[in-house]
Amino acid sequence: MKLLLLTLICSYSINGSPSRGSRIIGGSIARAGQFPWQAAIQLDNISGKYFCGGALISDQWILTAAHCVYGGKSFVIHLGSNTLLSPDANRVLLSSSTYVTHPQYNQNTLENDVGLIMLHLPITFTDYIQKIDISSMGQIVDGDVVTTTGWGQISDSAAGISNNLYYVDLVIISNAECQITYGSQIKAGMVCAVGNYNEGICTGDTGGPLITYNSDGDPVHVGIASFMSQNGCESTDPTGYTRTDIYHPWISNVTNI
Numbered sequence: 001m002k003l004l005l006l007t008l009i010c011s012y013s014i015n016g017s018p019s020r021g022s023r024i025i026g027g028s029i030a031r032a033g034q035f036p037w038q039a040a041i042q043l044d045n046i047s048g049k050y051f052c053g054g055a056l057i058s059d060q061w062i063l064t065a066a067h068c069v070y071g072g073k074s075f076v077i078h079l080g081s082n083t084l085l086s087p088d089a090n091r092v093l094l095s096s097s098t099y100v101t102h103p104q105y106n107q108n109t110l111e112n113d114v115g116l117i118m119l120h121l122p123i124t125f126t127d128y129i130q131k132i133d134i135s136s137m138g139q140i141v142d143g144d145v146v147t148t149t150g151w152g153q154i155s156d157s158a159a160g161i162s163n164n165l166y167y168v169d170l171v172i173i174s175n176a177e178c179q180i181t182y183g184s185q186i187k188a189g190m191v192c193a194v195g196n197y198n199e200g201i202c203t204g205d206t207g208g209p210l211i212t213y214n215s216d217g218d219p220v221h222v223g224i225a226s227f228m229s230q231n232g233c234e235s236t237d238p239t240g241y242t243r244t245d246i247y248h249p250w251i252s253n254v255t256n257i
Contacts, residue, residue: 102250
């Protein structure tokens, strides 16, 4: 059985500078404003500084993975820009120290890997900063094409977060199929996806959104990037996400959205 990469191993230490050549495994560079809900999260905790993705789900709340906020002392939230290093007038930087993790979050198994960050003040929406709706039950099924986004690294050997936001299309597989790789570690609150060959998330991408589009063509947040294989990002093993729909009632209760 292949083990999952756990807790903050899934996030990238940002003691160094971002790499301009790195990106999500496979995929394409995002256009300005293409994913206006995308958030970059810099976490400061007792063991160092780390980087994760997230998604703006209201004018005051960021949805991310629990392992991206657990034990956090402070957060810097980056909204409105697809780049981390390049000058961009649309970029907004915010700080926060308020977060909530799911009460049943398990650091060892990554069950209930859901976290929320509350901004100090509501943010003003622009063409480059918008919220994304979170899914209700049944909005993803096996075989659906979904999209994941992130600033994570390009390969197992090329450490470093990306300057540019990248996205890649994946396909949802059944939990039974995913259990062929990961065994009983795959629970009902998780969902797995595969790309062409080895496409998917890598270190620095966790916490970021998995999205689909409803019948009206509107984007819907259906998963939170949570884990990849112990065999590495470049393996052909599925990547794992926390299902948003399962946790919709809890998220709504916390955020009042």
